[in-house]
Amino acid sequence: xxxxxxxxxxxGGHLFPAIAIAEELKRIRPExxxxxxxxxxxxxxxxxxxxxxxxxxxxxxxxxxxxDWRNLLFFFHLAKGVxxxxxxxxxxxxxxxxxxxxxxxxxxxxxxSKMRIxxxxxxxxxxxxxxxxxLSDRVxxxxxxxxxxxxxxxxxxxLEVVGNPVRSSFSQIDRAEARRRxxxxxxxxxxxxxxxxxxxxxxxxxxxxxxxxxxxxxTLEVVWQTGQKDFERVKALVSERKLxxxxxxxxxxxxxxxxxxDLVISRAGALTLAEITxxxxxxxxxxxxxxxxxxxxxxxEVLVKAxxxxxxxxxxxxxxxxxxxxLELLKDERKLSAMSDQSLKLARPEAxxxxxxxxxxxxxxxxx
Numbered sequence: 001x002x003x004x005x006x007x008x009x010x011x012g013g014h015l016f017p018a019i020a021i022a023e024e025l026k027r028i029r030p031e032x033x034x035x036x037x038x039x040x041x042x043x044x045x046x047x048x049x050x051x052x053x054x055x056x057x058x059x060x061x062x063x064x065x066x067x068d069w070r071n072l073l074f075f076f077h078l079a080k081g082v083x084x085x086x087x088x089x090x091x092x093x094x095x096x097x098x099x100x101x102x103x104x105x106x107x108x109x110x111x112x113s114k115m116r117i118x119x120x121x122x123x124x125x126x127x128x129x130x131x132x133x134x135l136s137d138r139v140x141x142x143x144x145x146x147x148x149x150x151x152x153x154x155x156x157x158x159l160e161v162v163g164n165p166v167r168s169s170f171s172q173i174d175r176a177e178a179r180r181r182x183x184x185x186x187x188x189x190x191x192x193x194x195x196x197x198x199x200x201x202x203x204x205x206x207x208x209x210x211x212x213x214x215x216x217x218x219t220l221e222v223v224w225q226t227g228q229k230d231f232e233r234v235k236a237l238v239s240e241r242k243l244x245x246x247x248x249x250x251x252x253x254x255x256x257x258x259x260x261x262d263l264v265i266s267r268a269g270a271l272t273l274a275e276i277t278x279x280x281x282x283x284x285x286x287x288x289x290x291x292x293x294x295x296x297x298x299x300x301e302v303l304v305k306a307x308x309x310x311x312x313x314x315x316x317x318x319x320x321x322x323x324x325x326x327l328e329l330l331k332d333e334r335k336l337s338a339m340s341d342q343s344l345k346l347a348r349p350e351a352x353x354x355x356x357x358x359x360x361x362x363x364x365x366x367x368x
Contacts, residue, residue, distance in 0.1 A: 004097075007037040008122075009104050020352055025359065266284075
């Protein structure tokens with residue numbers, strides 16, 4: 001039985017591409033065995049068992065982007081992760097290892113390449129992560145989301161630009177049903193507020209500061225993914241004032257959430273933008289300012305330039321308020337429709353198919 005090991009997690013941006021790949025592989029080849037590699041601290045520890053996949057853990061930690069004494073322990077944790085990955089690979093004997101970026105994928109990819117196990121990297125961001133840049137020369141294939149990412153790699157023959165893989169179920173959702181899930185009133189306009197899988201404090205504060213704008217808005221519903229840390233506080237705040245707001249700590253059925261909303265307020269992570277464009281949604285984007293090489297701002301600028309989104313820098317949130325701007329946009333049906341059309345034009349629905357097709361080539365090669 002062929003076996004594929006998928007290494008990617010901690011945050012949704014690295015985990016969900018791996019889940020999309022796993023689901024499509026199982027759909028096409030049900031006999032393929034899938035094993036995920038993750039950490040006990042990451043989102044995968046909860047989600048992967050719920051999806052009925054097997055999950056093995058590594059004890060790895062990434063470098064912090066600011067001065068922190070814990071960075072002194074980085075190489076200790078890295079060595080430990082490499083030893084654990086080597087042992088795991090010997091036990092599992094996968095036919096292929098796929099890493100979807102982030103420090104978690106480093107040890108399995110490195111050890112697999114040393115053991116001559118075929119390896120693939122799927123990189124989501126315009127500015128490739130440290131793991132991708134360091135291991136790109138060693139792996140068999142690197143799938144990129146953006147053409148501009150090529151310039152960061154010395155080796156070019158194993159690169160292919162395909163976009164970001166999004167779960168195939170996203171394109172099969174009934175919009176009317178999705179809308180009913182978000183709001184019992186089909187005539188209400190729905191704003192979806194996202195801050196990534198763990199919430200975004202700056203976005204939460206900006207929305208909270210403008211809650212007065214929602215008083216008496218009977219034709220509106222705001223679905224607000226707060227993240228776990230802010231959920232109870234926001235829930236109490238909203239219920240006290242009886243506002244048309246549904247706070248949730250985390251949205252697992254993101255496809256339905258996108259399909260049922262009229263406008264998205266969000267960070268500009270690469271996977272989030274791939275999902276937004278696949279669903280053809282207009283967006284107000286607030287890039288995370290501390291992302292490596294400011295890649296979220298670069299991601300957002302692609303949509304802004306195409307007319308699919310507006311961008312508000314985090315430092316300008318008090319001046320250009322996202323909730324106020326969203327309410328203004330909802331009044332302009334023509335502009336919303338044009339943004340939606342442009343968003344759809346940027347979608348790369350073929351990304352998942354291309355990545356899975358390449359994986360199957362390696363699995364079929366082992367048969368011959």
